[in-house]
Amino acid sequence: MTAGWAEWPLRRRSPSTAPTTDNRSEARRPPAGPRNPGAGGAPSPPAPSELEESPVAPAAPTTAVGTRTVVSHLSRLRSPKGQADPLPHYRDLRELGPVLPTPWGGHLVTRHALVDSVLRSRKWRTTDSAWKERQDSDRWNGFAQQELSRTLQGLNSPHHTRHRRSIGNVFDRATLAGLHAVVAGTVDGLLDTLQDRVAEEGDADFGSLVGDQLPIEVIGSWLDLPRADYPKLLWLTHEHVVCQELLPTATALAGADRAAEGLRDYFTEVIRDRRAHPRDDVISGWLRTWDAMEEDREQADAAVFYLLMFLFVASVETTATLMxxxxxxxxxxxxxxxxxxxxxxLAPAAVEEVLRYDPPIHMAGRVAARDTELGGVLIPKDAMVHLMIGSANHDPDHHRDPATFDIHRTGERISLHLAFGGGAHFCVGAALARQEATLLLRGLAERFPGLHVTAPPQYAQRVAFRRLTGMRVSTG
Ligand code: HEM
Structure with missing residues (x-):
């Protein structure tokens, strides 16, 4: 048994320390955890006024660019206009420099080569539980964050290696071949529903009818979860993800903590059920693997719980945005x-270009394992870097004519975009997400050649995890 894992009981920890103010008072408060806000692994920046009111001097002098300039760009990026078209803001930030200081001591990393190198280097670590404990901040010590640090995303080697290896290459060719019929059948059913709804109302909301449903139907079927639970799980996932936004509000953190409780209750019960009634399914297989690796059954259950809970959440929110x-x-x-x-x-090439052009995750976070130089800037130990995947995917040093959306790109390895991250934490479900998007696009092209958007999307106010809401379409 590894030392770190032994400290991870499947017991509920103390209740969240995140304040639970109502929305009115929330609008006036600064974001929780000003010392070291969001990982950019998934957080929502504060309102522009908050950004302007609560700058804290960075930990060390870094670049000639002032933090106020960076904050002003982040504020515009987070506005509805910025969310509808973040590219001009990314261009401006790249022009300011490859590594830019923020008021909270973190740094934005804007260029492809640097983002890629941080993702692949052991000098940079994810925000694990030891790092969070050192932060002394509500931002990092609520229940949702504590839970995250026990998942693949929050583990560093050697724990990460052990847990990641325990599930192997989950979406290998054979698994994807087996899932092909499930994905194709789900696409057919969802497009039937879309067609019916458009016939009744003239147009329909694509995100809620198709985008949200496809990934949950597929992962739910693969994990053998009851369909009746999908609406609740979808809601819990949407609430949970905001704890990873850049500078989430206290209200968002409190909602994420409640969602983490809901996910804990739900998936604990699933594991209990599989223990009592083992089946020939994925979860029972993971339990057998962990029973062989881990003498203490409670620890084996905990390991499977965190694998399961995070894989589920990671698969739903991201793919739902891609569609x-x-x-x-x-x-x-x-x-x-x-x-x-x-x-x-052409569907696979189109999917790849969509992933490059506007990936579901625009930021990931890492912290320096020790004092480190990055792009000519000193990053002190434990300081955070916000890896701007959305900007890196538009870096002209890496992609030709990056602002042009072009599904016919040739002569460059388009799949070397960073939509799925890189290095040890490279996305577990990339192949599945590609399969779902490709089959959906083929289905749409074959059945609805006249498909068009009737009301442009609205965007949730986020900087790290994109989310489109209210995009209506007609099928002909
Ligand atoms: C378009 C859809 C998706 C996108 C854009 C996406 C993106 C990402 C990114 C950027 C990371 C790395 C985060 C970091 O380094 O901090 C990641 C990790 C991860 N993804 Fe995905 N993902 C998608 C779909 C999926 C699916 C379908 C699954 C599961 C079925 C999944 C499971 C995971 C898991 C478990 C990790 C953590 C891996 C680790 O830390 O070792 N993702 N994903």
Whole structure:
């Protein structure tokens, strides 16, 4: 048994320390945890006024660019206009420099080469439980954050290696082949529903009818979870993810803590059920693996719980955003939509370009294991870097003519975008997400050549995890 793991009981920890103020008072308070805000592994920046009111001097002098300039860009990035089109803000930030200071002592990393190198280097670590304990801040010590630090995303080696290896290459060719019929059947059913709804109402909300449903139906079926539970699980997932935003509000953190409790209760019960009634399924298989690795059954259950809970959450929120983004971008580039309609074999290339152009995750976070130089800037031990995946994917040093959406890109390895991260924490479900998006796009192109957006998307006010809401479409 590893020392770190022994400290991770499946008991509920003390209640969240995140304040639970109502929304009115929340609007006036600074974001929780000003010392070291969001990982950018998934957090929501504060309102512009909060950003301007609560700057804290960075831990060490770093670059010639002032933190006020960076904050002003972040404020604009977070505005509805910035969320609808973040690219000009990314361009401005890249032009300011590759590594930019924030008021809380963290740094934005804007260029592809640096983001990629941080993701792949052992000099940088994820925000694990030891790091969070050192922060002395509500931002990092609520229940949702504590739970996250026990998942793959919050573990560093050697614990991360052990847990990641325990599930192997979960979405290998054979598994994907087995899931093909499930994904294709789900796509068919969802497109039937979309067609019916459009026939009744003239248009329909693509995100809630299709985007949200496809990933949960697929992962739910793979994990053999009851369909009746999907709406509740979807809600818990949406609430939970905001704890990873950049500078989440105290209210958002409190909601995430409650969602983490809900996810703990739900998946603990699933594990209890599989213990009592083992099946020939994924979860029972993971329990057998961990029973062989771990003498203490409670610890084996805990390990499987965190693998299961995080894999579920990670699979739903991200893929749900990819689907409407894909439809939106192809609608804005009708010639390319028509090309996919004429040749549905273009679907994989189109999906790849959507992932590059507007990935579901725009920021990931890492902390320095020791004092480190990055892009000519000193990053002190424990300080955070916010890896701007959305910006890196538009770095002209890496992608030709990056602001152009082009599903026909040739002569460059488009799949070397950073939408799925890189290095040890590279996305576990990348192949599944690609399969779901490709089959959906083929289905849309074959069944609804006249598909078009009738009301442009609204965006949740987030900087790290994109979320489109209210994008209505018509099928003809
Ligand atoms: C378009 C859809 C998806 C996108 C854009 C995406 C993106 C990412 C990114 C950027 C990371 C790395 C985060 C970091 O380094 O801090 C990640 C990790 C992860 N993803 Fe995905 N993901 C997607 C779909 C999925 C799916 C479908 C699953 C599971 C079925 C999944 C499971 C995971 C897991 C478990 C990790 C943590 C891996 C680790 O830390 O070792 N993801 N994902």
């Amino acid at each position: 409407p983004t894909m439809v939106h971008l192809l609608d804005r580039h009708r010639d390319q939509w028509r090309a996919v309609v004429a040749d549905p074999d």
